[in-house]
Amino acid sequence: MSVIKQKEQRVAVFIDTQNLYHSAKNLYNRRVNFGNVVKDALAGRKLVRAIAYVITTETEEEKNFFEALGKLGIETKTKDLQVFLGGTKKADWDVGLAVDAIKIAPRVDSVIIASGDGDYIPLVQYLQNLGIQVEVVSFGKSCSGKLKEIQGAKFSGGASGAKRRQSGNRFYG
Numbered sequence: 001m002s003v004i005k006q007k008e009q010r011v012a013v014f015i016d017t018q019n020l021y022h023s024a025k026n027l028y029n030r031r032v033n034f035g036n037v038v039k040d041a042l043a044g045r046k047l048v049r050a051i052a053y054v055i056t057t058e059t060e061e062e063k064n065f066f067e068a069l070g071k072l073g074i075e076t077k078t079k080d081l082q083v084f085l086g087g088t089k090k091a092d093w094d095v096g097l098a099v100d101a102i103k104i105a106p107r108v109d110s111v112i113i114a115s116g117d118g119d120y121i122p123l124v125q126y127l128q129n130l131g132i133q134v135e136v137v138s139f140g141k142s143c144s145g146k147l148k149e150i151q152g153a154k155f156s157g158g159a160s161g162a163k164r165r166q167s168g169n170r171f172y173g
Contacts, residue, residue, distance in 0.1 A: 003135055009045040009109040013038050014097050015052040015074070016115030022117060023139040033071040038088030041112045041137050048108050050074045050098060053093035056080050098123045105132050112136075124150050 015034065024032045037048050044110030050070050056062060056078045066076045077100075079093060094117065101111055101123060111127055113120055124134045124147070136147055 001016060003110075003133060005043050005110075007044055007046070009133075010048045010107065010110060011042055011045045012048050012101070012104045012108045013041055013112045013114060014048040014101050015050070016093065016097060016113070016117055016120075017052045017054045018092065019062060019115040019117050020138070027139060029095065034074060035076045037114055038072070038074060038138060041114065045110070047073070049104060051097075052076050053097050054078050055081050055093075061172065094119045096130060101127065105130055109133060114138065118147050121147055170173060 013082065015037065017034075020032045020037070022035075024030045033054065037120050040049070041138070050073060052074050054062065054066060054069075054076050057080075066078070077093070097113075097115075098120065101113070105127055107113060110133040112135045113124070114137045115134075120136075124136070127134050128150075134150075136143070140148075
């Protein structure tokens with residue numbers, strides 16, 4: 001199934017910030033330009049809402065980053081980093097992103113999930129069953145194979161193997 005992109009389409013973008021950040025850092029030793037991620041994903045369509053799901057730490061080093069996202073028109077939703085006994089850390093927003101996408105879906109024509117996390121497969125399938133067009137934007141090397149394969153979901157890779165742009169540098173800062 002091909003993705004239909006028309007200027008009058010209403011689009012919501014949900015950004016799994018940790019997923020893109022760590023993929024870019026670990027695979028390419030680069031940073032993500034989140035403004036370009038949203039701009040490229042929109043492709044001239046009407047943005048209803050762009051939300052980045054982010055993690056806060058005790059040091060608050062990320063405060064400037066959150067402010068920069070806000071200046072780009074990207075809303076941030078924050079959650080504290082969880083540190084468990086033994087030092088194990090957990091920082092994910094999968095359920096929060098999924099709930100927001102389900103709540104916003106009736107008001108948009110297309111949902112864009114900026115993540116390669118296979119945990120979003122049930123969300124993609126649910127939204128498609130509602131008749132919502134779903135697009136996935138991620139780095140090809142770190143994207144779940146099953147997420148890429150979902151019938152009807154449009155996958156756009158970033159980085160060196162980008163399907164949208166040959167150089168793929170638009171996703172980097």
